[in-house]
Amino acid sequence: MGYSLTAVQAQQVLDAIRKDYRVYAPKRFPKQGRYSDTDVVRYAEVERLEDIVWQVKSDYPAKEVLSPIQQAVFYFTEDEYRASKGPNKPILILARPCDINAQEIQAKIYAGNGGYDDYYYQRMRDAVKFAVMDCNDGDDTCFCCSMGSNRAEGYALALRFSENGLACTVEDETFAPYFEGMPRAEYTHRFVEKNALEVTPPDLSDKAVRLALKSHPMWKEFNARCTSCGSCTVACSTCTCFTTRDVIYGDNPEVGERRRVTDSCQIAGFDQMALQGELRPTAGDRMRYKVLHKFHDYKARFGDRHMCVGCGRCIHRCPEHISIAATVNKMSGAVEDILASQAQEGR
Ligand code: SF4
Ligand code: SF4
Structure with missing residues (x-):
């Protein structure tokens, strides 16, 4: 059993969730695309239902929420340093199955790699829950079925947006109160089962x-x-590769912050x-x-x-x-x- 919400009802649910979570989803940034007069779609915090871009795949992945292209890791003065602060609220990310699967891969690289957990990644990952979004069959660059990442697991909500509103199921019962009083309806989430593009990786064991x-x-x-x-x-x-840069605030080279920057x-x-x-x-x-x-x-x-x-x-x-x-x-x-x-x- 699921829910079928009008756009107004979906906004009410989003408002209720936002009281407890920061909600991130693909969002359109007009005129910030690679070419003049083009937009870019990237993950950002959303407040309004109409800000959520569900019709097309985002240009940049959900990893930008967990490991931003640059972030302060610590601040230093001459004789002390302080680690940057982690998320101040739980986070809900509306993502496609490929993005959710990608976080399993990233978690393996960041966590426990070489015997050390990556503190900065892990504190974000611990704060995140996912809502899986319907892919509308993907596009001509998708080959998730070849990579076994067309289906996701462990998500809190399954969502299917349309021009009329939202169909969804609640998989994580802690989200049920946000839907209280909303109209119930049959809904089964649908994953893409075939892409036009197929990839066959070779056996390289030899x-x-x-x-x-x-x-x-x-x-x-x-x-x-x-x-x-x-x-x-x-x-x-x-x-996941990154490098580090020290940013000095003023004349004194011993006061500033260390950032990690995507490489x-x-x-x-x-x-x-x-x-x-x-x-x-x-x-x-x-x-x-x-x-x-x-x-x-x-x-x-x-x-x-x-x-x-x-x-x-x-x-x-x-x-x-x-x-x-x-x-x-x-x-x-x-x-x-x-x-x-x-x-x-x-x-
Ligand atoms: S298709 Fe594979 S290599 Fe290319 S961006 Fe996606 S995960 Fe990375
Ligand atoms: S570095 Fe990557 S994106 Fe840039 S030209 Fe080469 S393959 Fe294309």
């Missing part, structure tokens, strides 16, 4: 295959195409070491690193799934129209070629 793939010519194509702008990783639902393995200099050495000096090297990290290394380390939820945001954001879906399928073709030539050589 080290000899991985080594051959490392020097495969397919990566050289990206030296000419990829501008190493890093937009794909900033828009990625699962990428990208696709940007030149990301892996620069002493004496200016770089492990991956070309765009092709960096693309190979990103793709193999997402479609081999993460799974090899954590054992459950690949580090991609098929949200397609990186495809949408890339100014060079580089598609990770096409790249992974191409990589599968390259692996087939490698296996065929190994068979021919009798290995």
Whole structure:
């Protein structure tokens, strides 16, 4: 059993929830898009039902709520420091299944990685509950079904917006009081079961295959195409890399704050070491690193799934129209070629 609410009733429920939660959802920011006269849709706190963009996928992922592109981690003076404050209220995020699955991946990377929990991520994650939103069949960059992230679990509410209002179910009983007196109706949440775009990651368990793939010519194509702008990783639902910057407030260099700022393995200099050495000096090297990290290394380390939820945001954001879906399928073709030539050589 669920609820069927008019827009006015849905606003009343939102108002009631907002007394206890900060509610985040995809929101449109007019004229702030990549090109002149275009909008951007990104996660932000919402107060009004009409602010929630449910018709299209957001340009940027829900991870921006949990790990903003920059955040103060601590403030320092000459002889002491103080950690920044965490969320002052529980948070409800209205997200698609890919975004909810992405947080399972991010939580594994941030929490317990190397024996240390990431305090700043964890205090946000502990404050967050999710409401899953209907995807309206997704768009032509979605391949969540290939990545097994078309369905979500553990959400508090399931929501289906329409021009007339909202259909929903309450999965977390602590949310039931917000719906008291609202009209009941049958509603079963529907997940996308097929995307137009299909991706077949290759089996990379064989080290000899991985080594051959490392020097495969397919990566050289990206030296000419990829501008190493890093937009794909900033828009990625699962990428977690960051660097730190100290911001000094005035003349005294010992008074300021330390921020952590999103970083990208696709940007030149990301892996620069002493004496200016770089492990991956070309765009092709960096693309190979990103793709193999997402479609081999993460799974090899954590054992459950690949580090991609098929949200397609990186495809949408890339100014060079580089598609990770096409790249992974191409990589599968390259692996087939490698296996065929190994068979021919009798290995
Ligand atoms: S790699 Fe691309 S498709 Fe995969 S999770 Fe990141 S943004 Fe989404
Ligand atoms: S793949 Fe596209 S978005 Fe990513 S760094 Fe290269 S040009 Fe930028």
